Amino acid sequence: MSKSSIYENSWIDIVFENKNKEYGAYQLRHDNLKTSFTALLMGLLFVASVTSVLFFVNKIKNPISVNPVDIPIIDETIHVTKVDLHEEPERAAPVLPTTQVTPPAPITIKSQLVNPVIVKSDLVVADIAKASDNVIPVNQDSTGSGTELSTFPRVGTENGTATTGNLDPGTGIINSNAVDVMPAFPGGIDKFYKYVGTTFRQPDLESDQVFRVYVSFVIEKDGTMTAIKVLKDPGFGLGKEAIRVLQSLKTKWSPGIVNSKPVRTAYNLPIIIKAQ
Structure with missing residues (x-):
């Protein structure tokens, strides 16, 4: 008996030797690789189809609107002024402190005591x-x-001059x-x-x-x-x-x-x- 891989079809022939190969088990095992690949491909196509349908339906219900933006064009001439960095700025004249003249205090005339109560x-x-x-x-x-x-x-005195x-x-x-x-x-x-x-x-x-x-x-x-x-x-x-x-x-x-x-x-x- 020669060495055979379990992934090759020759292994299946050895297993089903002298057996009824017309039985469904032999056919399933013989076409397993083809069947699996076909199922995988169909699954991927189904998922892609569902995703595409949902995408187009959502796009139709909620269309994306793009509003154009007007960018204003600034047409302004920039003038460059030359500045002499070596020129000393003009110094402001010193501010002399203002002398406040305090007016003389008003003369207060003595008066009788008054109760500070304000009434109508x-x-x-x-x-x-x-x-x-x-x-x-x-x-x-x-x-x-x-x-x-x-x-x-x-x-x-009483009779004198005061x-x-x-x-x-x-x-x-x-x-x-x-x-x-x-x-x-x-x-x-x-x-x-x-x-x-x-x-x-x-x-x-x-x-x-x-x-x-x-x-x-x-x-x-x-x-x-x-x-x-x-x-x-x-x-x-x-x-x-x-x-x-x-x-x-x-x-x-x-x-x-x-x-x-x-x-x-x-x-x-x-x-x-x-x-x-």
């Missing part, structure tokens, strides 16, 4: 006190003794407009107003009404407040409450100064109450 004019129910009502009463007897309210310090000038004011009360240095509350006048506002006990009043209580007091040489009086009382117990609040204040002021000496200084002050 139609809500005010109390009239503003007249100038004659803002003067502290002067206690004076026939012999010339007592407390005197004056604008400038005065010395002399003189004014750089003299000792003594125990007289000086108006706040006539002192060289105004009295000052420790921490500022806003702190004084804050104390009055937080300490003042407001009675039951109709809302949106504004009342003014005009008070006067004297700041002594040691800074204490004395002679606290109500000059204009709108009623409702507001005047008594204002006196109570000022009398409860134990903080001392810095006294007014005249000729470098502390003096007794008179103040008239409005206290504004707005009903809430």
Whole structure:
């Protein structure tokens, strides 16, 4: 028996020797290579046909449109400017600093303390006190003794001629407009107003009404407040409450100064109450 390859047809003849070769198995094995090649070729043709059909169908449904793009043609002449690299640029003139002239500060005229409360004019129910009502009463007897309210310090006898000038004011009360240095509350006048506002006990009043209580007091040489009086009382117990609040204040002021000496200084002050 000769050597035969299993891939050759002679091997099939040996296997089917003395057997019925008309049986289908012999024919299948004999034509196996041809059958396999034919099946492979037909499979490839089928896949290619299906792919081509799908491609053409998709192309017909969604045609690709190409929009032409107009590219503008720029017809512009470019001018080349020659630059001398060795030429030094012009130097700008130095800017001189501007001298700002500060105007002189305006002269501030001393005035009475004013409570910084802004209200509508139609809500005010109390009239503003007249100038004659803002003067502290002067206690004076026939012999010339007592407390005197004056604008400038005065010395002399009762029957003599009064003189004014750089003299000792003594125990007289000086108006706040006539002192060289105004009295000052420790921490500022806003702190004084804050104390009055937080300490003042407001009675039951109709809302949106504004009342003014005009008070006067004297700041002594040691800074204490004395002679606290109500000059204009709108009623409702507001005047008594204002006196109570000022009398409860134990903080001392810095006294007014005249000729470098502390003096007794008179103040008239409005206290504004707005009903809430």
